[in-house]
Amino acid sequence: MSATRRPPLRVAVLVSGSGSNLQAIIDASRSGTLDARVVGVISDRPGVLALDRARQAGIPGITVDYRACGDREAFGARLQGELQRLDPQLVVLAGFMRILPAAVVDSHRDRMLNVHPSLLPLYPGLDTYRRALEAGDAWHGTTVHFVIPELDAGPAILQYRVRIRPGETEDSLRQRVQRGEHRIYPQAIQWLAEGRVVCRDGVVWRDGQRASGPEIIDETG
Ligand code: GRF
Secondary structure (H helix, E strand, O other): OOOOOOOOEEEEEEEOOOOHHHHHHHHHHHHOOOOEEEEEEEEOOOOOHHHHHHHHOOOOEEEOOHHHHOOHHHHHHHHHHHHHHHOOOEEEEOOOOOOOOHHHHHOOOOOEEEEEOOOOOOOOOOOHHHHHHHOOOOEEEEEEEEOOOOOOOOOEEEEEEEEOOOOOOHHHHHHHHHHHHHHHHHHHHHHHHOOOEEEEOOEEEEOOEEOOOOEEEEOOO
16 A cells, blocks of 8 residues: 555556456455556446456446447447546556547546557557567567557556567467566556656656656566
8 A cells, every 4th residue: 555545546447358457457456556446347348257357346347338339439429428427537448459539538638548468669459479479579578558549559658578488379478478467557557546657748757757668577487
């Protein structure tokens, strides 16, 4: 717990799938290493494991079914309504597989995070593990960054790097990178909760200094 004893940061989490990052955030907030409270989980599709995880943790799980909405604007409007109701201080995208309408992003400017499985600016978009392996890269990893309307392009806070091993497969790489995500996502949120990290005009400030790039953590062992 932080010494300042401020109320826990109210966080809404947007998901589409298994929700292992959501689980890491819930676990960290329960263990006291993260001064945050997940006030709601919103999924763009029904029946995903992430919603079960929310239910098991006693957190409201909301489905805004993209398919039932018809188009991106209608989806954005419904999502926006649910977010307004939850009134979070921070919106966290955790395996959320939709490109958000710019209006939703803009109304949470500097208060919305994403985790993307690459060392951004490398490999925005899908299939990052395959692309890194095919390129013969020495390193791969994952990035926690602020969200801007452009896909996977907002200012980065924290990266986790793993060295690609001989014989590495997409699966083995994914497992190692996701272990790192489960560490760095709660960490980055905690920095925001403590006020140690803020984003202003597209620039990340860390401990009162303009950050020249993301903090980088390397896999150990
Ligand atoms: C994560 O690896 C994240 O990098 C990507 O989608 C995956 C979601 O995993 N954006 P989970 O739903 O948190 O298990």
